Amino acid sequence: MTPPLSGTPRVPPPVASERAARVQLVVFDVDGVLTDGAIYVGMGQDNKPVELKRFDILDGLGITLLIAAGIEVALVSGRDSNATRLRAAELGVAEVHHVDGARKVPVIEELLRRRGLEWEHVAFLGDDLPDLPALRRVGLPAAVRDASPEVQALALWTGTRPGGRGAAREFAEALLRARGVWSAVVEEYCGDRDGDA
Numbered sequence: 001m002t003p004p005l006s007g008t009p010r011v012p013p014p015v016a017s018e019r020a021a022r023v024q025l026v027v028f029d030v031d032g033v034l035t036d037g038a039i040y041v042g043m044g045q046d047n048k049p050v051e052l053k054r055f056d057i058l059d060g061l062g063i064t065l066l067i068a069a070g071i072e073v074a075l076v077s078g079r080d081s082n083a084t085r086l087r088a089a090e091l092g093v094a095e096v097h098h099v100d101g102a103r104k105v106p107v108i109e110e111l112l113r114r115r116g117l118e119w120e121h122v123a124f125l126g127d128d129l130p131d132l133p134a135l136r137r138v139g140l141p142a143a144v145r146d147a148s149p150e151v152q153a154l155a156l157w158t159g160t161r162p163g164g165r166g167a168a169r170e171f172a173e174a175l176l177r178a179r180g181v182w183s184a185v186v187e188e189y190c191g192d193r194d195g196d197a
Helices: 017-022 057-068 082-091 104-115 129-135 149-154 167-178 182-191
Strands: 025-028 040-043 049-052 072-077 095-098 122-126 140-143
Touching (some): 017 140, 025 104, 025 167, 049 082, 057 072, 057 082, 057 167, 057 182, 082 095, 095 104, 104 129, 122 167, 140 149, 167 182
Parallel strands (some): 025 072, 025 122
């Protein structure tokens, strides 16, 4: 279990602006990135299995801001999960893929083919060994703070927050700042909610 965040907050590193400018698609792993990796499994009253996951609200806002900035978002996971589908629907993420055997590269290749994009146009935020094949190909490989050493070694950006605790929001902000649009996107988001519309 990741220890609680405390003390002086660490400042996340910047994203290289030339790489950030090329990103048109951000792919997030789910378990260990959008969640802390814990899975709650039980049985419902109808004797059907129930799976629950904890998603951080900060990460949801980060994804919302990426979409508002015109960057497409996809969730690609090695685990089939109704909880992930539900969260993606709440956030307006249409590209949600559960991949048998965690074979994420073919799924991302299909996303690129349909959009006429190349690997250099993709940022991927990962945390563990199943993410390595995709991280080796993307233009902007990124890691959460508690990612495996192998993932951190490949990442061009490693955040200060652990998976499931604001790591995706942190990456979204770093990417949008590197593109020079963070303030404008935040102002637009807040303007839509200030009550004067």
